[in-house]
Amino acid sequence: MIKFGTGGWRALIGEDFTKENVQTLSQAVADLLKARHCAERGFVIGYDRRFLSDKAARWIAEVLAGNGIPVFFIDKVAPTPLIMFTVKKLETGFGAAVTASHNPADYNGVKIFTDGGRDATETVTDEIESFIAALDPKAVSRIDFESGLQNGLIRPIDPFNEYIDTILGMIDTEAIKNRKLKVILDPMFGVSKTCLQTILLTARCEVEVINDRHDTLFGGRLPSPSTHTLQRLRDMVVERHYDIGIGTDGDADRLGIIDEKGDFIHPNNILALLYYYLLKFKGWKGGVVRNLATTHLLDRIAAGFGETCFEVPVGFKHISSMMEAQNALIGGESSGGLTIRGHIRGKDGVFAASLLIELLSVTQKSLSELLEEIHQQFGYFYMVENDCRFKPQDKERLQKLLFEDKALPDFGYAIARRSYADGVKVYFENGGWVIARFSGTEPLLRIFAEMDNEAAAQAVGETMKTFLTV
Structure with a gap:
């Protein structure tokens, strides 16, 4: 299963983050670029220090090059913002970072970037997922990395100086000195x-x-x-x-x-x-x-x-x-x-x-x-987090409770309004609030509460957590 969350696709190494899945994802991305008629603009690839990141970056490059798409390959470990900067600078339209960001060490993943060096929207990731669903794994086109280098479809680049100089140009270095x-x-x-x-x-x-x-x-x-x-x-x-x-x-x-x-x-x-x-x-x-x-x-x-x-x-x-x-x-x-x-x-x-x-x-x-x-x-604002981990079979119950029944506990504060734009957020008349929303990367409900004192924030957050775990 390749499903995108709020921070890209992330998966356990060896379970879902495998060479076959990375190549399948890459072919779907290549199909998307062709469908959008922007394949000729090329694609930026970079990677972090995680296990398999460097190899996975090559797997992606091999598939894109195998589809005739020029690849700008950052040839050493790179911060994700540097990769985004390079997508913007080279005006490629699309790019990717092989990373699972702040997830545990046994995870890896891929973040997709679009025009101007921004995170891919849900529209884009939904399109990628639809291409994946329709893809025959045997239809993946690829060439080996060395062949891509030789024919010029894979082009090693080093954008570090431009990225660093851009930041230096945006800050007051004289004041810092x-x-x-x-x-x-x-x-x-x-x-x-x-x-x-x-x-x-x-x-x-x-x-x-x-x-x-x-x-x-x-x-x-x-x-x-x-x-x-x-x-x-x-x-x-x-x-x-x-x-x-x-x-x-x-x-x-x-x-x-x-x-x-x-x-x-x-x-x-x-x-x-x-x-x-x-x-x-x-x-x-x-x-x-x-x-x-x-x-x-x-x-x-x-x-x-x-x-x-x-x-x-x-x-x-x-x-x-x-x-x-x-x-x-x-x-x-x-x-x-x-x-x-x-x-x-x-x-x-x-x-x-x-x-x-x-x-x-x-x-x-x-x-x-x-x-x-x-x-x-x-004024003073205090935020606490009380995450609620759940088993996969409990997700349907929690979704019904929150979004169909729209049930809430008694927080002890007058409620001004509710929002269901992303999870459920309760706004209190005193300016405080509490939210519970499903994580896009892990099987848990993220619960945040903010009040004008720490004890009240803790109490509100704990009330929501207790309500959800009963």
Whole structure:
């Protein structure tokens, strides 16, 4: 089974992520490009450090080349945002990253990108799935990788310099040079080191890097930056007096931040910091786009500057589409992914980290000082997550409960309205909210709750979880 979720196709290695399935997916993509009459524009392929990523990237290239489609093959491990940038730069229309992002080490997958370097929409992935359903596996056309190189259909490229120079051109490097920041970077055994370290050193930061070796098991941790997985980074920031600690996930499209006190800065607050900085200190104009599981602090900041906050379903493709439609300044999500107007139309942890370094340099304030300044103006918001894992046979019961019966527990707060745009989201009259939605990549219900104090958020989230597990 090849089914796309919010973050592409992801599957267990050796179970569904197999050579045959990767080749089948590749043939379906080739068929789609031909059907859309854009095959001649070519296709960008890149890969991360996961087990089989390099080989799977070659499998994809062999099938596309076998279908006469030019392949621009990034010939070393690359961050996902760099691959998206290359799709945009080369105007290929389509591209792919072999990655399972922040999933456990025994997963791998493929993310598909479309025109302008954005995540494929559901329309595109549905088309790919329909081509897969109609495909005879014996009909896969391919040539071996070396033959593709020789006939020019597979073209090795190295877009690193252009990507790095583009980011350097978008940030205030002179301000950063004058601040002389001490930065510690944790790539989490992923692919951000080369790009991010080069940017930081060019801007004259003092940089130390940990967890940068090639380890397909990610050091035994989930390659997702969080308060638990970045414990070593937290300790080192405090012990060695760094101004900031930066962690990036396996494919470097998301980040986690440790402030100068060793506190983990929730991705919600990273978004708030950057939006506030762009509006107040850089004087830029524009709204903000967030998904419906991301903090409403952004709504308050937007309103405070006469701007608008736009809410969309989960999936960065929805964020990038709304940003384009509304000419929004910034868009992001509570899982740590964001981008700004004028950059790629997808998440970029390398660029986001670079912009945070600029923020520290221009404001001459620490992260904790800036965050407190924001909370003093716009209030405090506390979010908790209480995921509910379920067995496959329970999914139908849960769907009926939530979306047919539309049943809800008594939260103890007056309800202003409900939304079923993506899962079920309950908006309380006091400004708080709770949401339960099915994960697009794992068998679980994601439950988020946000209130003006942590105890209330915990209670609301636990009430929803208890209700669903009865």
